[in-house]
Amino acid sequence: MEQKVEVIKLKRDLGVFGSFSIGFADVGADIYVALGLVLFFAAGAAPLALAVAATGYIFTALSYAELASAIPMAGGASIFSREAFNDFWGFVAGWGLLLDYTIDIALFGWITMGYLGSFLGNLGTVGVPFVGTLAGLNSINIPGATGTPVYTFQAIGTIALCILLMGLNYIGIRESAKLNVSLSIVSIFSEIALLLIGFILVWNLPTFIHNISQLGSGVSWSDFGWGITVAMVSFIGLESISQAAEETRRPDKTIPRATKALIVAVILAGLLLCTLAVGLPGITPKTLGTTYQNDPVTGVAAGIGMGLNINNPLVILLPLWVGLLGVFMLLMSTNTGVIGASRVTYSMSRYKIMPVWFSKLHPRYRVPTRTIVVFSLASIGFVLFVWIMGTYKLTHEDPTIILGDLYNYGALVSFMLVNLSLIALRNRRPELYRPYKSPWAFDVKVKGRNWIVPILPVLGFIVCLFVWILVLNLHEIGKIVGTLWFIVGIAMYLWYRRGQKLSWKDHIPGTEVTHPDIAHELHPEISVELKDKYKVEKELLVARQAKAAYKNILVPLSRPETIDNIVDIACDIVQQGGILHLVTAIEVPPQLPTEACVLDVRNSTILLAAFEKAKARGVMATAEAVTTRSIADAIIQSAINKECDLILMGSSQRTVTEKVLFGNIVDPVLRNAPCDVAIFSYTSDTEPISYNRILVPTTGYLHATRALSIALDIEKKFRGSVTSIYVGKEEEKEHAEAILEKVNMMADGTGVEHSAVFLTGNIVNSIVSAAKDGSYDLIIIGATERPTYYKQLLGSTADEIVKRAPCNVLVVRTKK
Known part of the structure; x- marks a missing residue:
């Protein structure tokens, strides 16, 4: 029995603060993880390492603001790369994001246990019974016989948290978004209070200057490079807003506002917190990066307490509150990882970049429950992997550093493609409605064509490429596992596309959401106005084609x-x-x-x-x-x-x-x-002879379009007629009719009599028969350039028609 197609769409529930909260839940929580890693490697130079990473974050975040507001669809970097380039690069970007989000669940779940363990341990020290025994959720609190941490308890807690959040997201975006909004409000005001207390009561400028001046002496340039790579962890979750774009109300207005607010909030929170940590006189940056690696902001709170009078209640309250705050923030980020992974996979499967099995929405909760389950389980697999690596001493890197390496690897690949996608789409789809544009661009002429070069995406690509190269050179486990992730993913992609009899890179015809014919549907609230705008642009496009x-x-x-x-x-x-x-x-x-x-x-x-x-x-x-x-x-x-x-x-x-x-x-x-x-x-x-009747086989692609344009030019002078013919299977009829409608648009206004016909059957036989039965004088057929492994043939269809046609044939090969 033929399976019916379910028409179930994602819900649009998110406003500006909801969208901001999803981003802040991910990016805002990053500093709670990254601070310990950056201090571990860069020590006093940590603010400088964060500042370098922040430049890439700002440039790339503005690229996301433009692209996500113009193309508000679940999928983020994957959909942007697909529209700018092709399906293969859409898969690469999406697969990188899936690594990012899968590791997000594992890494932030792991550090959530670190903060929870410290919080419960601190409760135990102030006399709360029983809870102190759970301090082992933070592995640093329970060193083994050799003095190294025991990771088992922390791994069990992380796996339990992954299962809990998998169940929460199973019931839909509304419930998880409400959680993010509530926790964002609490965490923002709590961070402000912590920063004010620390800077006003304890922070010391000479201490800060002494620590930050260690770069090149106490902190080697190699360690500073490590610091930059892990500092990028502070800003990786900026993809989250675009992932939820399809659930956002008026994304053309909401997303730019939410993204700009997120940039300001994250930069201020991250740099100020790091600056505070480096300027605390009672605790060194290295101590924060080692003893407090799994809960560094708790360490900052403890450092503030060291500068206060021992009888001050803040000495006890600050570490307790910050530990609880860290649990909330990291819980939000772990939850956002589940949301992001499900949305990316849902988007990719819609366009057969991944198996369509993933795109099925739950009929009641209307979320892609299969993707939620699969990638939540994958994150549990990564937790088990780092537990094995750490428990059996298979590497000198501890679990937090390994997960941080992998978190960087996939996200940076996607960020580079996002910046390149913006540049490509500015030139490929200049008519696309862009409610916000990344500022500053210049024109350059290459081989007679004008190209728009946006400055900030170029800089964003350069910074992300620089950090990614550092990751490849410095992070052993991240480099190996990250590369294997992409190799396995690309192999799976090629196998799946081959099984579906699809090109490994070309779009499925009719699925480009930014095409002028359908781009107005991206913004249903203003679709009527956009349709009129695109109609004018489409006419210009047809004229050029x-x-x-x-x-x-x-x-x-x-x-x-x-x-x-x-x-x-x-x-x-x-x-x-x-x-x-x-x-x-x-x-x-x-x-x-x-x-x-x-x-x-x-x-x-x-x-x-x-x-x-x-x-x-x-x-x-x-x-x-x-x-x-x-x-x-x-x-x-x-x-x-x-x-x-x-x-x-x-x-x-x-x-x-x-x-x-x-x-x-x-x-x-x-x-x-x-x-x-x-x-x-x-x-x-x-x-x-006079070419009074010309037959043009068409597929809608560039070479076929060029063949039709030549036929129209010829018949303008002969005053004859042109017939476009699409040959395919019966199930292709709907797609063929869409192609032939575009073909008719090309012929409109040329003064040439044109008709379009759809036939079923063998392509060559149908074309040859049509040419013979219709007494055509000329067949014009397009064919792409073929590589040497096609045995130097122009192409089987074109070649067969040349051999068997009852009339003259003009084969147009369009150079790629």
Whole structure:
């Protein structure tokens, strides 16, 4: 029985503060983890390491603000990369985020236990019975026989927390978002109170200057590099707002506001807390990074207490409250990791970047429950992995550092792709509605085309690349496990796409959400206004697509009987004011010097006849004869020298016995030409004819679009008709009709009679039969450039049509 498609959409529940809370729950909590790691490596220079990482955070966060408000869909970096590039890069970005979110659940769950253990231990010291026995949830509190921590109790607590949050998220976004909002309010005011108490009552400027000046002496540059890599942990969760974009009310307004607020809040909280830690006179940065590695903010509170009178109640209350605050903050971040992983996987599976099994929504709770369960279990697997590594001393890195390494690895790959995606989409989709734009950009002209280069995304990419290279060079376990994660993921992706009979990189046709035809649906609240805007942009796009814009066409000539037809076609498609470069190549045998051959009567006659034909058509032309060892090389070099846009060549139809190849001249040109190539394959009838009926097989891709544009240009002059034909399976009919509708739009306004037809059956047989039954004069078919492993064929469909067509064929190969 055919399975019915469920139309269940994610709920739009989140306002500005809800969106901010999801981000702050993740990013704001990062400093509770990263502070101990940064102090462990960079010691007094920790604020400088955080500042370097913060630059990358600001640039990348602004990229997220632009992209997420323009494309408010669950998926974040994955959907951005997919729209900017292709499905493969969409998978890479999404798979990196899945590593990030899976590790987020494990890492922040682990540190939650660290703060909870310290909190309960401190309660025990002030006389609360029984709870002190749970201090072992923080592994540093229970050293083993050799003095090293025992990780078992902390691992058990982390796994229990993962299971609890998996159940919470199973029942839907509304419940988990409310938790984030409540805890954000408490944590923000608590952090403000801690900073005010610390700076006003205890912080010491000389101590701060002494500690921070250790860079290059007490802190090596290598350790500072380590500090920068782990400092990036402080800012990684900025993806969270975009992940919840599909559940956000008016994302075009909400997301930029929430992101800007998040930037300010996180930068201030992180840098101020780190500055406070380095300026405490009663505790050293190194102590905070070792003794308090699993609960560093509790260590800061304890350091503040060391600077107060022993009878001051804050000495006891601050560590207690901060320990509880740390539990709340890290609980939020762990919860956000579950949300993020489920949303990324849901988005990827919708576009068959991952198995569609993941995209099923629960009919009652309307959340992707399968992804929640799978990746929560994966995070438990990582907890068990670091427990084994730490318990059996398989590495010198403790569990917190290993998880931090992996947290960085995947997120930085995604961040780099986000910044590149913004640059690509600014140029690929300039018409896209962008309620917010990352500031500052400049134009640069490359090969005659203007490119917009946004400055901040470029800087964001450079900073993220720099930190990622540091991770690869400094973090042994992170480098190995992170690389294996991507290798396994890419292998799974390629296997899945092959099983689905899909291209490993191309989009499934009709699924580009930023295409002008459907981009207005991204913002349902203003879709009517956007639809009108995109209609104008679409008309301009169609106008650009419908013009081949061939200004310089190279026409190699060899046979007198083909001159009329091939020059006619060249004149029909050359841009007004363009030039035909007529050339005949004289091949010189290796036994003779090249100067031994001269222009003979035959070649002279060919050139003159072609030149006069072009002149009679009112087209400018040049004529040249060249001597060469290789005719194909001479054609390619002439195209380069004359900066040609198109090479138009003639070739007779071939049979199977002729090795299914066009010929030893045409093939090398097809493979190595610097521009588009059109092969005019003629039948035995070489008399001049009028192309009154042209058949154009289409798929909607660039090469097929270019073939149609050439057909329209020809028929503008012959006043004939063009028929576009899409051949496929019956189940492709809906998709085919969408393609043919776009094809009709291209023909509208050209003055050419155009029709579009969908046929089922074998592609080659259907096209050949249609050409014969309809008495067509010419078939124009597009074909992409093919690599050498395709046995140097232009492509099986195009080649078969060339061999079997009842009329002349023009094959247009569009260079990628």
